[in-house]
Amino acid sequence: MNPIHFILLSVFISCIHVSESARQRVVIISLDGVGWQYIGGRFANTPNLDAIKQDGVHADYIQNVFPTVTWPNHHSMLTGLYAESHGIVGNMFWDPVYKQEFHIGYDCTNYDNKFWNASEPVWLTLQKNGGHSGVFIWPGYNGYPEKPSYYEKPVCNINCSSVYSWVPPSAINYNCISNLSVPLRSRIDKVMSWLTSKVNSPTFVAMQFGDADLQGHNYGPNSPQYKAGVEQLDRDIVGYFMSSLRDTGLENETNVIFVSDHSFVETSSSRQFYLSDYLDSDSYHGLVETTLAHIIPKAGKEEEIYKNLTANKHPNITVYKKDEIPDMLHWKNNRRIPPIFLLADSGFVIAKERPLVSKNWTKGTHGYSNQEKNMWPIFLATGPAFRSGYKVEPFQNVDLYPLICHFVGVEPRPHNGSFERVKQILKKFDTKSGQQKLSAGNLSTLVATVFLVQLFYN
Numbered sequence: 001m002n003p004i005h006f007i008l009l010s011v012f013i014s015c016i017h018v019s020e021s022a023r024q025r026v027v028i029i030s031l032d033g034v035g036w037q038y039i040g041g042r043f044a045n046t047p048n049l050d051a052i053k054q055d056g057v058h059a060d061y062i063q064n065v066f067p068t069v070t071w072p073n074h075h076s077m078l079t080g081l082y083a084e085s086h087g088i089v090g091n092m093f094w095d096p097v098y099k100q101e102f103h104i105g106y107d108c109t110n111y112d113n114k115f116w117n118a119s120e121p122v123w124l125t126l127q128k129n130g131g132h133s134g135v136f137i138w139p140g141y142n143g144y145p146e147k148p149s150y151y152e153k154p155v156c157n158i159n160c161s162s163v164y165s166w167v168p169p170s171a172i173n174y175n176c177i178s179n180l181s182v183p184l185r186s187r188i189d190k191v192m193s194w195l196t197s198k199v200n201s202p203t204f205v206a207m208q209f210g211d212a213d214l215q216g217h218n219y220g221p222n223s224p225q226y227k228a229g230v231e232q233l234d235r236d237i238v239g240y241f242m243s244s245l246r247d248t249g250l251e252n253e254t255n256v257i258f259v260s261d262h263s264f265v266e267t268s269s270s271r272q273f274y275l276s277d278y279l280d281s282d283s284y285h286g287l288v289e290t291t292l293a294h295i296i297p298k299a300g301k302e303e304e305i306y307k308n309l310t311a312n313k314h315p316n317i318t319v320y321k322k323d324e325i326p327d328m329l330h331w332k333n334n335r336r337i338p339p340i341f342l343l344a345d346s347g348f349v350i351a352k353e354r355p356l357v358s359k360n361w362t363k364g365t366h367g368y369s370n371q372e373k374n375m376w377p378i379f380l381a382t383g384p385a386f387r388s389g390y391k392v393e394p395f396q397n398v399d400l401y402p403l404i405c406h407f408v409g410v411e412p413r414p415h416n417g418s419f420e421r422v423k424q425i426l427k428k429f430d431t432k433s434g435q436q437k438l439s440a441g442n443l444s445t446l447v448a449t450v451f452l453v454q455l456f457y458n
């Protein structure tokens with residue numbers, strides 16, 4: 001063979017190897033609302049998560065983004081962006097340009113790309129690069145015109161593409177919703193059918209399970225119901241998924257990450273703050289989500305509202321003007337962040353009005369500052385690429401994005417995460433066992449380079 005042809009062939013082979021070795025399957029599973037302080041026998045017994053801790057890697061906890069609620073955090077994990085940058089700044093918010101409210105879950109705004117177009121989740125980037133993905137009810141999967149290669153189709157009462165009308169779910173049941181009545185193991189079976197697909201099986205899969213979150217909200221994190229919810233996820237999601245991988249022979253080619261989006265704290269009827277005690281309800285447009293409140297003052301009312309809220313300040317509620325919001329929250333630079341914002345201390349809740357009949361209750365909630373450790377999520381991972389029995393220092397959930405990009409072989413888009421902070425959880429970056437391992441792709445490149453150098457000097 002002519003040396004030039006050989007060089008070209010080597011480079012070509014090396015390129016093929018790089019793209020093959022660069023794409024490794026990764027599945028991320030979110031156990032919504034499962035807090036780090038409640039697993040591993042500290043409250044709930046989670047033998048399947050404990051086994052992953054032994055076999056794979058784990059952190060005691062990781063830090064989520066502010067606000068510590070479901071929608072912003074799930075979108076941060078797949079985009080690597082803080083909420084102010086990806087634009088899903090809460091489970092609910094007001095967009096002053098569109099003059100529309102955004103609401104999680106049921107609402108058509110989840111299907112309306114103009115709320116989502118500031119960012120691109122990794123599954124979409126992978127597909128734009130010729131890969132295949134699967135998304136099982138991960139918040140935001142319907143916000144883009146292109147759908148995941150595999151996804152669970154929602155059930156809709158109205159056609160979201162033709163109408164905008166937010167109707168409280170209790171009034172009309174729902175606009176569009178994922179079918180959550182399917183048993184947990186059947187949901188895993190569905191995802192396994194994607195993974196075992198003979199053609200175009202997904203390289204990346206994201207799944208979210210909100211079952212323990214529901215119990216946490218309704219009964220509080222110290223309740224037997226929440227404990228049972230966490231233990232059921234451990235059994236029917238963690239345990240069942242790992243055994244399904246073993247049964248289908250996919251265990252050695254699938255990397256699995258278990259995370260959550262937030263933890264829970266207990267709250268009670270004795271720790272409430274009522275906006276109606278301070279404000280005239282006609283003076284503002286408000287969105288209240290237990291731990292926080294977005295206040296959009298009517299024209300000319302901002303100073304009056306701020307004065308009313310701060311003159312006789314509640315000791316456990318912090319009132320911010322938009323430009324006073326602490327930088328460390330990374331929650332300021334977006335038009336959807338309201339002119340006045342209220343944040344409760346851990347354990348306290350905000351409501352618009354006093355109830356007509358007051359009852360005593362204990363429940364659970366989340367959404368407090370992400371500087372509060374009691375809001376932090378779990379992280380555990382296992383699979384062929386991960387080290388074994390390794391504990392990593394706590395990192396941020398936006399770091400998961402460059403990690404996933406590394407697995408699926410796509411160039412990360414601009415993001416707030418850091419691959420450097422997490423890469424030591426991978427075997428190939430295990431510095432204790434010597435140099436970074438040479439991949440097949442690197443090897444071909446090396447052969448080609450050596451050949452070139454030899455040719456040059458001969």
Ligand SMILES: [Zn+2]
Pocket residue numbers: 032033069070071213261262
């Ligand atoms: Zn959640």
